[in-house]
Amino acid sequence: MTRAGSTGGRGAGKDAAAYRAGFGCFVGRPNAGKSTLTNAIVGQKIAITSSKPQTTRHVIRAVLHRPDSQLVLVDTPGLHRPRTLLGERLNDLVRTTWSEVDVIGLCIPADEPVGRGDRFITGELAELKAAVVAVVTKTDLVDKARLAEQLVAVSELADFAAVVPVSAVSGHQVDTLVDVLTGYLPASPQLYPDDMLTDEPEQVLVAELIREAALEGVRDELPHSIAVVVEEMIPEGEIIKIYADVYVERSSQKAIVIGARASRLKDVGTRARREIEQLLGTRVYLDLHVRVAKEWQRDPKQLRRLGF
Numbered sequence: 050m051t052r053a054g055s056t057g058g059r060g061a062g063k064d065a066a067a068y069r070a071g072f073g074c075f076v077g078r079p080n081a082g083k084s085t086l087t088n089a090i091v092g093q094k095i096a097i098t099s100s101k102p103q104t105t106r107h108v109i110r111a112v113l114h115r116p117d118s119q120l121v122l123v124d125t126p127g128l129h130r131p132r133t134l135l136g137e138r139l140n141d142l143v144r145t146t147w148s149e150v151d152v153i154g155l156c157i158p159a160d161e162p163v164g165r166g167d168r169f170i171t172g173e174l175a176e177l178k179a180a181v182v183a184v185v186t187k188t189d190l191v192d193k194a195r196l197a198e199q200l201v202a203v204s205e206l207a208d209f210a211a212v213v214p215v216s217a218v219s220g221h222q223v224d225t226l227v228d229v230l231t232g233y234l235p236a237s238p239q240l241y242p243d244d245m246l247t248d249e250p251e252q253v254l255v256a257e258l259i260r261e262a263a264l265e266g267v268r269d270e271l272p273h274s275i276a277v278v279v280e281e282m283i284p285e286g287e288i289i290k291i292y293a294d295v296y297v298e299r300s301s302q303k304a305i306v307i308g309a310r311a312s313r314l315k316d317v318g319t320r321a322r323r324e325i326e327q328l329l330g331t332r333v334y335l336d337l338h339v340r341v342a343k344e345w346q347r348d349p350k351q352l353r354r355l356g357f
């Protein structure tokens with residue numbers, strides 16, 4: 050196991066010779082804690098987390114600024130066995146992302162045995178140019194003895210550039226992980242301006258927040274059947290008016306999302322609006338419409354329209 054050294058030292062400032070910049074991403078089986086870790090690192094809610102697998106669909110970049118480095122995090126969905134066109138597109142997206150980054154954090158939860166899924170992903174990473182850092186996540190869920198066992202088990206999976214235990218919930222080792230990842234970035238000029246946190250269009254972030262709110266409480270009934278498109282965001286004085294469509298696959302699902310006397314949709318709107326106001330830092334008027342797009346997961350035209 051190696052520990053990356055400092056990334057140019059204090060006082061290096063933006064000295065061109067010492068500056069590092071590049072791309073990184075977290076991979077791992079569903080529920081490994083990738084989105085939560087990204088959020089903990091960036092300190093702002095920009096990726097979607099949930100207790101159900103495979104909810105992260107969009108590639109979301111978070112730009113992490115340090116005096117002497119810039120780490121651009123790319124968030125990928127989980128790799129899984131494709132059953133629909135959507136599944137295939139997601140896997141293509143994951144592989145493309147992997148081939149373009151400088152450092153990959155392979156997330157393996159501390160509280161679950163190393164399994165087939167972890168071995169599969171490790172094998173897939175073997176041929177890439179990127180440095181692979183094993184990240185043992187959710188360390189707050191296990192005691193020291195169990196963590197030690199897991200670190201050994203993970204180290205035996207492959208010859209990783211480093212193995213770093215971390216807890217996104219307690220914050221333990223989150224900074225250390227960033228130091229380690231940054232250590233594997235190439236010498237490079239700054240890639241993005243100082244004030245940039247993410248280059249994902251605001252509309253996509255807003256759509257993700259609405260989708261998350263719409264899934265709340267109905268994930269078992271509608272696991273992958275909801276897509277959201279933000280049609281318009283219009284600033285009007287102090288507020289932003291947002292018009293969005295929530296797509297489901299069947300009218301029975303439409304009824305679930307709307308709820309009796311539209312009570313559920315109202316809750317969804319309230320919850321989403323609060324999150325969006327936090328994201329945008331301004332008051333928001335949110336207009337939601339629920340529409341049926343039959344079998345959108347299997348239809349290439351619809352998928353393109355819905356942003357996949």
Ligand SMILES: Nc1nc2c(ncn2[C@@H]2O[C@H](COP(=O)(O)OP(=O)(O)OP(=O)(O)O)[C@@H](O)[C@H]2O)c(=O)[nH]1
Nearest residue numbers: 080081082083084085099100102103127187217218
């Ligand atoms: N206790 C604890 N729970 C965590 C930690 N990190 C993530 N979790 C939980 O683990 C679950 C999955 O986390 P996500 O971040 O959504 O996992 P993911 O790998 O992005 O999942 P997919 O989007 O399905 O690929 C959620 O319920 C999180 O709250 C952690 O450090 N400690």
